[in-house]
Amino acid sequence: MVHGTLEDWVREMDQLVHAHGLQPLATEFHMVSDEDIYTLSSYFVPGRYRHWTHGERYWIAKQRDEQGMGRIYELVVNGDPALAYLLDKNADAYNVLVIGHVLGHTDFFARNRYLSAVRRPNIGIWFREHAEWLEKLHRQRSFSRVEKLMDAAHTLSQLVDPYYRAPELLTAPEPPKDLRQSFEWVRELYDSPSSDSEDDSSYSPRYKMWPWTRDVLAIVADYGHLGDEERMALRMMREEMLYFQPQAQTKYMNEGWATFWHVRLTREFSLWDDQDHIEAMRMHAMVTQSHHFFNPYYFGWTLWELIAEMHGMETCFEIVEDLNDQQWVSQWITPELARLAQNRNVWPLERPRDANDPSKGMEYYPAEDLVHDVQKAFMPDSPEIYVEQIDAQNHRMDLIYHGEKALHKEYTQDVLNAIAYLWGGDVMLTSVHKIWYGNEADWRRRD
Amino acid sequence: MNLYDQKGELDRQWYLRKLNQAIKAKLPELITQEAVMGSAPEQRIRIAVRKLEEPDFRYQPPKDSGQGKGMGPGDDGGDDVVWIELTTEEIMDMLLDDLKLPRLEDKPRGLLHGEEDRYDDLSTHGPWSNIDKRRSLYEAAKAGRDYLKEDDLRYRSWKTYPKPITSAVVTLVRDASGSMDESKRYLSKSAAWWLVQWIRRQYQHAEIRYFLHTTTPVAVDEKDFFNREITGGTAILSTYQTILQLWDDEFPHQDWNRYLLHFSDGDIWSDYGRDLIDTIQAILSTSSILGYFEVEGHKGVSPLWSLFRKSAEFQGHFHPAMRMAKIDNKDHILPAIRTVIDEQNRLQ
Structure with missing residues (x-):
């Protein structure tokens, strides 16, 4: 059995952590019921605003747990102090492991520069303020209207850009007037008339902007036809998206790092019997199931182990500080590392001869191909779409997509409708394949 | 510490409301009729529904992508399905609840409950x-x-x-002649079953009468209507006359809204006489609906279909009581019912 209480475990874990040179954030630990952990894990943060997508995640988490398909063990919030929620119905041995895991996460939070950039004090209150604002809006406007606003904002979540700055109005210096001397007109008579192209290049209207940015949501919140409350709500939601963006971009590093450390910390933990350690390792084995190679726990953990072995701990700390998943994978997975992983039998040695037909048997998986495949899997897989120009005179927004791959037919139309709904004017997306027009009414009509 | 506010539960309900819309649109495909037909109203049926997705900018998935892709971060597999349980009753509600008997007029000796x-x-x-x-x-x-x-x-x-304000009699007629093979019988019985279920739910006090017909009509009860088979040729004059007689005896049109729903493959002898047209016109003028479901009928125009068109047309206008729909396979059943039983719907 595990000796002591939560406080004792946390104290001991904390000492172990510091002995390893980790510097986790100050962390609040809370024991909560399963109902609460479903809610927390579907909102990601206590007190976040209501939305049906959160309800969906809540329901799926609940169903999965009730059917024994998998349980959520913990939730950690990147705040100052960090908040950690443990599930009270878990066995004590599990919770000890989870404490180690959580401290791994909060150390990662503290080190990584992307996550540090979005961390703020009293994170719960910040989210709660947003939630209250939206609640108020629900009461002022109709429920469905706010729902549409939120749904529309959510469609733009992947385009938010922390480096967005409000574009400047482009104004060309006005051509000097009345500098003509007398009889200038006589010379004009003999000069050849200025060509049209010259005329075009001199034409720079002042009601246009070329904000070369991806951040449609920010543009819409700044320049769309919206009420002030709605503008504010959009900005709040955008801030939250910016807050969550680095977490999504460092998911594999983060989970791997936490797993890497909970393995070490549980080895040294002393307040339990061997039986508990075995129990905890059983949970570890369950979480890091490798039948699916891109399980973030498994993949991240093995990659950290390999890098630590090849390059030492100091390098690992530097990587945690500077990189995100994609950079990590593309800079640090080398054929040598993949070969080592295959020798250790932690990364796949064989691949199916034909991905669509498992009956054809397996073949050797060359390390170079493995590296290539892994890096390819981490390449960003969303189209790059930019706001090309916005025009105040007829209130239109032009988006542009230069990529070669075709955009999703229905979804792109839906998103354009959503943008048109927020923008309150004409929206056009130009791509190589097709030109899309947003239709505000379609978004309003959608259920 | 009031951190959580039961939000999860509230939002689950919000989500279910949204899901309902999605399910409603897809339900005819999702459930097999066999699962619903003949099961107790409390019977629970599990159906898998795809998660609702929020649209975003993404690439068009390649057409030939099967399960082969498989590997990729964030691709946990099997996660995008939600299982929901519905009772037979709830399914019925979703499918048929918004239907109302068309052309239902207030009648002085009312039995049916209207609303006030x-x-x-x-x-x-x-x-x-x-x-x-x-x-x-x-x-x-x-x-x-x-x-x-x-x-x-x-x-x-x-x-x-x-408030009791009106009354209705629904007469279901099923063609049981030799030309109705196994699958035609199945389709017509299915459609009739949905209709009966719906009338039972919406209009508890409606009278339902059942007839089978070959060359002659046979009045049957519900059980026989769905189970009994007889064989013979097809003629509908006698059937319609019998029904009209029955209606005039028991359900005078001053007091009753009268509905006639006929299932047939439309395969009748085309040398019908003037009296058949007269009978049909008599039915049209004294009933609320003459609904005709053609089950796996001719590719083109069947004799019965053209007869109905001919009888119901007057100076380029169709009689508003005449409704016709074709049922060629299982998926057509519910749309066909909607075509016939719909307040807005008119033949052009």
Whole structure:
């Protein structure tokens, strides 16, 4: 059995952590019921605003747990102090492991520069303020209207850009007037008339902007036809998206790092019997199931182990500080590392001869191909779409997509409708394949 | 620490509301009729529904992508399905609840319950025009005040009461002749089953009469209507005359809304006489609906279909009681029912 209480475990874990040179954030630990952990894990943060997508995640988490398909063990919030929620119905041995895991996460939070950039004090209150604002809006406007606003904002979540700055109005210096001397007109008579192209290049209207940015949501919140409350709500939601963006971009590093450390910390933990350690390792084995190679726990953990072995701990700390998943994978997975992983039998040695037909048997998986495949899997897989120009005179927004791959037919139309709904004017997306027009009414009509 | 506010549960309900819309659109594909037919109303049926996705900018997935892709971060597999359980009754509600018997008129000797709104209720919210001044002042007086506060306001509100105002008889006729093979029988019985279920739910006090017909009509009860098979040729004159006679004897059209729903493959002898057209026109003029479901009929125009068109047309206009629909396979059943039983729907 595990000796002591939560406080004792946390104290001991904390000492172990510091002995390893980790510097986790100050962390609040809370024991909560399963109902609460479903809610927390579907909102990601206590007190976040209501939305049906959160309800969906809540329901799926609940169903999965009730059917024994998998349980959520913990939730950690990147705040100052960090908040950690443990599930009270878990066995004590599990919770000890989870404490180690959580401290791994909060150390990662503290080190990584992307996550540090979005961390703020009293994170719960910040989210709660947003939630209250939206609640108020629900009461002022109709429920469905706010729902549409939120749904529309959510469609733009992947385009938010922390480096967005409000574009400047482009104004060309006005051509000097009345500098003509007398009889200038006589010379004009003999000069050849200025060509049209010259005329075009001199034409720079002042009601246009070329904000070369991806951040449609920010543009819409700044320049769309919206009420002030709605503008504010959009900005709040955008801030939250910016807050969550680095977490999504460092998911594999983060989970791997936490797993890497909970393995070490549980080895040294002393307040339990061997039986508990075995129990905890059983949970570890369950979480890091490798039948699916891109399980973030498994993949991240093995990659950290390999890098630590090849390059030492100091390098690992530097990587945690500077990189995100994609950079990590593309800079640090080398054929040598993949070969080592295959020798250790932690990364796949064989691949199916034909991905669509498992009956054809397996073949050797060359390390170079493995590296290539892994890096390819981490390449960003969303189209790059930019706001090309916005025009105040007829209130239109032009988006542009230069990529070669075709955009999703229905979804792109839906998103354009959503943008048109927020923008309150004409929206056009130009791509190589097709030109899309947003239709505000379609978004309003959608259920 | 009030961190959680039961939000999860509330939002789950919000999500279910949205899901309902999605399910409703897809339900005819999702459930097999066999699962619903003949099962008890409390029977629970599990159906897998795809998660609702929020649209975003993404690439068009390649057409030939099967399960082969498989690997990729974030691709946990099997996660995008939600299982929901519905009772047979709920499924019925979703599919048929918004249907109303068309051309249902008030009749003096009513049995069917219509609805009547009466302003005899109070609520604390409502439009200003409905403020009940006396009750509002009374609330203030109870609190010992001589002025009104927001909380004192009471609004007049209404309740809906059932009120017998009309009556209806629905007569189902199924063609049981030799040309109706196994699958045609199955389709016509399925459609009839849905209709009967729906009438039972919506109009408890409606009379339902059943007929099978070959060359002659046979009045049967519900069980026989769905189970008994007889064989013979096809003629509908005698059937319609019998029904018209029955209606005139038992359900005079001054007191009853009369509905006739006929399932057939439309394969009749085309040398019908003038009296058949007269009978059909008599039925049209005294009934609310003459609904004709053609089950796996001719590719082109069947004799019965053209007969109905001919009889119901007058100077380029169709009689509003004449409704026709074709059922060629299982997926057509519910749309066909909607075509026939729909207030808005008119033949052009």
